[in-house]
Every structure is written in structure tokens, then in C-alpha cells.
Amino acid sequence: MRALNLTLLTDLYELTMMQGYYKNPTSQIVVFDAFYRKNPSDGAYAIMAGLEQVIEYVRNLHFSPDDIDYLRELKMFDEDFLEYLRGLHFTGDIYAIPEGTVIFPREPLIKVIAPVMEAQLVETALLNIINHQCLIATKASRVCYAAQGDGVMEFGLRRAQGPDAGIYGARAAMIGGCIGTSNVLTGQMFDVPVKGTHAHSWIMSFPDEYTAFKTYAELYPKACILLVDTYDVLESGIPNAIRVFSEMRDAGMEMKGYGIRIDSGDLAYLSKKAYEMLAAEGFEDAIISASSDLDEYLIDSMKTQGAKINSWGVGTNLITSGDWPAFGGVYKLAAIKNAWEDEFTPKIKLSENTEKVTNPCDKTIFRIYDTESGKIRADLICLAGEQFDESEDMILFDPIETWKKTRLKGGTYRLRELLLPVFQKGNCVYTSPSVMEIRDICTREKETLWDESRRLVNPQTVYVDLSDNLYKIKTDLLEEMSMKALENQ
Structure with missing residues (x-):
């Protein structure tokens, strides 16, 4: 992100539409919403991530001479349009939900208000960045929930779909709750903890397992996690680890950050047997770490079985979100305004699938x-500028199944607006927290979810409702378009 100009990280049709707008001059200012329709892994929530990279992208948005030359070679774009692109930069407004925030389907994660060509251009890269990091942050949150307070380390770099997915996936995993990553470049770029032990090849490169363990302990006495499954966990690995730990204790070394890692076999059974053997020699506080294609369901299952694992290394299924490979975020037009007009004209996308009918207008969200x-009781999508009195009763209703209603008594609820200004007239007005600060934000955010909405299977839905004013505009538009369709039959 820091090294590359990503302006051409876009779908070709964004540029062909831009030339169309250019050839048919318009002074339209538009509102686009980036949102998603379904929570990953059939959960009840997701985690917002990737905003810092969106900011970097928008700040650096420009067409270089090489970009212009390449587009000219495509023989699709006229010279006057290419000359326009040469001086283009973002001049609009962007609002976003901060990273680390719990998010729900259908609500705008990012709102872009800008001249139509600028708003169109940023669509693809914005979705690419947000979709990936929200997906991995959400997966990490689920894995960490299953671990019930145990440390979870992300170490999926070698299985990630390329370097960028490894770097920014690790960043997102840290936001979601991991305590560290094996990815050293991510550690350097974002100042997050890097962690790791050693591979089976370390053991195999020595004459015997004991010598390999002892050499490693001498090198890293304060981070001595020994991989015990190269040959035989119970017959060789654990006894040799205990021998090394005993020598460290006898030498008066501080026994801190020491333990074992098991990377194969029946992890629940082996961890319980390993704990018995370690505890019998006075090492009951040793870390017992597990890896081997873990995910939230396996971790939850092993917790139920009473596994003695207290540290989890999660790779492939975290960095790729193995059971849910795409976040599904979309970017839809919500309103248009000509430069000489004071108000936006709402726009709506119809679909035979009710879930795909968009919400019109310039909007905001109150939690x-x-x-x-x-x-959290619910989220309320409403018109930008709408105000509510927390001392008064509020009636909420499901915008699809409208008979589902609930009354919140005045004084029993409080409101928080989620969308914050990020760019104003092309200038960034938002400062991103550090990744570890965002991780702390995310931890607090997850505590606002009811336990029923955090469970891994069949969680309770968190409602996202529409205000009365927004709902009326939406239904009026639907009625108007329905009548026009009848007239044309």
C-alpha cells in the first residue's frame, strides 16, 4: 500500500463509465454506500477493518504518466478524457464506521459523497480492501471467542493467497483479537507483536531430540516453547522437554514463557496426557500450545472435551477464512444532487430478492x-441529520417483516452515531489509531454483544431497522416504480 500507486486497481468498467460521464457533462454529486448483506460463517455480526488502507488509497489517488500511457495503449479512451485523468484527485467527502467496531448487514460501512466520476472510480479498490480485512477480522474474532480467553496467534502467512493477503490479513487478525502474528513484515509495518517457535526441521537437523531442545532453550530461555511431536509426543517429546525444563530450573533460570507445542495427533487427548506428565514434575504452569488446521469449531470442541491447551496457533483457516471465503460487500448508489440543487434525490435499486433492494437517501446510523x-439493542439507519430524543419512547420495527415491533421506553436506551467524517472536501480529517489500539476497541465492542449473538452456531440476530422517515421514502419509491411498471404493461 505504501509503495504502490493503486489508482489502476479498478475494474475496467469504472473507467469506461467515467469516460461516459465525461463525454456527457454532468455536475452531479452522488452518494454511494458500501455495505454487506450477510454475516460471515452464518454469524450474527462482523468486525469493521481496513479503513486505514482505504485512507492511504484515497490520499494517493492519482493517474501517473505511466498510467495514462497504458490507458492510451488500450485504444478505448480519447485524449481529452486522458488529459482530464492526468489531473484527477479525490475532492469529495467520505464517512465511515471506525475500525474495530461491531457491524451488521445492510448498514453503510462507508459512505462516499463526491462528484460522480470520483465516487465511481474508488468503488473497486474500496471494496477490495474492506471486504478482505472485514472478513479476516471477523474470523479472528470468532476463533478468539472459541478460545475463551486463551491466547490465539495468527500464523497463516505461507497459506495466504499472496503477500498482500498475508500482510493485511494478519493486520485484520490482530484487530479481531489475536495476541500476535508470525508475519514479521506485518509486525514491522504495524508495530504488533510477532511470535513463533521452531519447526520440525530444527529437531531433525540435530543428532537427537534432546540436543535440539537443549540448544533451543539455551538460545531462547525466556521464550522456550518446544515442538514435541516430531517423533512421539508421549514417549519422546514430552520426556525430553521435561528433561530440559528440569535442567533450566536446576540452573536457577526464570521459568517464564516456557512450554510445549503439539502440531499433530489427537490434540485434546495428547494435551491432557502432556499436562499430567508436566504437572507431575512441577511444571503445571507450562504453556501447552496447539496447532494443526484449527478453526473456531475445532477449538470449541476441544474446550468441551476438557483439553489442557491454553495457547492456540491458527493458520490456514484463519488467514483464508476457510469456510467463508468472501465477505460480499457491495457499493450502491443511494442519492444524486445537481450542483445547483440543495437536496439529494433518493435512488433505489430494485430486485426480485427482497434482501437486495437497497436503502435510498443520504443516511447515517445510530447504535x-x-x-x-x-x-446493543439494535441499529437504526436513518436520514442524515435526523435527531432523536433519548427521553422519549422509541418504536422499532423490522423493515422487511414490518409486523415485528418493539418499544424502547424513554430513558432506558442511549444512542451513538456510527458514521464519522474521514474526508471532507478531499482532505483527510481522521487519524487512524494504531492496530493495537484498534484491537482494544474491538475487544470493548464485542462486549456490547449479547452472549446469544456471539455463539458460533445459530446465533440470535441483531436487528438493523429503518427510521420512520427513511422507511416512508423507501416505500413511496417502491410504490412509484411499481405503478410505472404497471403503466408500461
Whole structure:
């Protein structure tokens, strides 16, 4: 991201549409919403991530001479349009939900208000960045929830779909709750903890397992995690690890950050046997770490079985979100305004699939919290500028199944607006926290979810509702378009 100009990281049709707008001059300012329709892994929530990279992309948005030369070679674009691109930069406004925030389907994660050509151009890269990092942050959150407070380390770099996916996937995993990553470049770029032990090849390169363990302990006495499954966990690995730990203790060394890692076999059974053997020699506080194609379901299952694992290394299924490979975010037009007009004209996309009918207008989101518990009651999508009185009763209804309603008594709830200004008139007005600060934000955010919405299977839905004013505009538009369709029959 820091080294590359990503302006051409876009679908060709964004550029062909831009030339179409250019050839048919318009002074339209538009509102686009980036949102998603379904939570990953059939969960009840997702985690916002990737905004810092969106900011970097927009800040650096420009067509270099090489970009212009390449587009000219395609023989699709006229010289006057290419000359326009030469001086293009982003001049609009962007609002976004901060990274680390719990998010839900259908609500705008990012809102772009800009001249139509600029708003169109940023679509592809914005979705590419947000879709990937939201997906991995959400997966990490689920894995960490299954671990029930145990440390989870991300170490999927070698299985990621390329260097960028490894780097920014590790960043997102840290936001979602991991305590460290094996990815050294991510550690350097984002100042996050890097962690790791050693491979089976380390053991195999020595004459015997004991010598390999002892040599490693001498090198890293304060981070001595020994991989015990190269030959035989219970007959060789654990006894040799205990021998080395005993020698360290007898030498008066501080026994901190020491333990074992098991990378194969029945991890639940082996961890319990390993704990018995370690505890019998006075090493009951040793770390017992496990790896081997783990995900949240396997971790949850092993917890149920009473596994003695207290540290988890999760690679492939975390960095690729193995069971849910795409986030599914979309970018849809919501309103248009000509330069001489004061108000936006709402726009709506129809579909035979009710879930795909978009929400029109320039919008914002209020999160509604229960004042007693601090938990989320619902999210309310409303018109930008709408105000609500927390001392008054509020009636919420499902915008699809409208008979589902609930009344919130005045004084029992509080509101928080989620969309914050990021760019104003092309200038960045937002400072991104560090990744570790975002991780802390995410931890607090997840605590606002009810336990029923955090469970891994069949979680309780968190409702995302529409305000009365927005709902009326939406239904009026649908009725208007339905009548026009009848007239044309």
C-alpha cells in the first residue's frame, strides 16, 4: 500500500463509465454506500477493518504518466478524457464506521459523497480492501471467542493467497483479537507483536531430540516453547522437554514463557496426557500450545472435551477464512444532487430478492444501547441529520417483516452515531489509531454483544431497522416504480 500507486486497481468498467460521464457533462454529486448483506460463517455480526488502507488509497489517488500511457495503449479512451485523468484527485467527502467496531448487514460501512466520476472510480479498490480485512477480522474474532480467553496467534502467512493477503490479513487478525502474528513484515509495518517457535526441521537437523531442545532453550530461555511431536509426543517429546525444563530450573533460570507445542495427533487427548506428565514434575504452569488446521469449531470442541491447551496457533483457516471465503460487500448508489440543487434525490435499486433492494437517501446510523446492561439493542439507519430524543419512547420495527415491533421506553436506551467524517472536501480529517489500539476497541465492542449473538452456531440476530422517515421514502419509491411498471404493461 505504501509503495504502490493503486489508482489502476479498478475494474475496467469504472473507467469506461467515467469516460461516459465525461463525454456527457454532468455536475452531479452522488452518494454511494458500501455495505454487506450477510454475516460471515452464518454469524450474527462482523468486525469493521481496513479503513486505514482505504485512507492511504484515497490520499494517493492519482493517474501517473505511466498510467495514462497504458490507458492510451488500450485504444478505448480519447485524449481529452486522458488529459482530464492526468489531473484527477479525490475532492469529495467520505464517512465511515471506525475500525474495530461491531457491524451488521445492510448498514453503510462507508459512505462516499463526491462528484460522480470520483465516487465511481474508488468503488473497486474500496471494496477490495474492506471486504478482505472485514472478513479476516471477523474470523479472528470468532476463533478468539472459541478460545475463551486463551491466547490465539495468527500464523497463516505461507497459506495466504499472496503477500498482500498475508500482510493485511494478519493486520485484520490482530484487530479481531489475536495476541500476535508470525508475519514479521506485518509486525514491522504495524508495530504488533510477532511470535513463533521452531519447526520440525530444527529437531531433525540435530543428532537427537534432546540436543535440539537443549540448544533451543539455551538460545531462547525466556521464550522456550518446544515442538514435541516430531517423533512421539508421549514417549519422546514430552520426556525430553521435561528433561530440559528440569535442567533450566536446576540452573536457577526464570521459568517464564516456557512450554510445549503439539502440531499433530489427537490434540485434546495428547494435551491432557502432556499436562499430567508436566504437572507431575512441577511444571503445571507450562504453556501447552496447539496447532494443526484449527478453526473456531475445532477449538470449541476441544474446550468441551476438557483439553489442557491454553495457547492456540491458527493458520490456514484463519488467514483464508476457510469456510467463508468472501465477505460480499457491495457499493450502491443511494442519492444524486445537481450542483445547483440543495437536496439529494433518493435512488433505489430494485430486485426480485427482497434482501437486495437497497436503502435510498443520504443516511447515517445510530447504535441503540440498553442503558442498564450496555448491550446493543439494535441499529437504526436513518436520514442524515435526523435527531432523536433519548427521553422519549422509541418504536422499532423490522423493515422487511414490518409486523415485528418493539418499544424502547424513554430513558432506558442511549444512542451513538456510527458514521464519522474521514474526508471532507478531499482532505483527510481522521487519524487512524494504531492496530493495537484498534484491537482494544474491538475487544470493548464485542462486549456490547449479547452472549446469544456471539455463539458460533445459530446465533440470535441483531436487528438493523429503518427510521420512520427513511422507511416512508423507501416505500413511496417502491410504490412509484411499481405503478410505472404497471403503466408500461
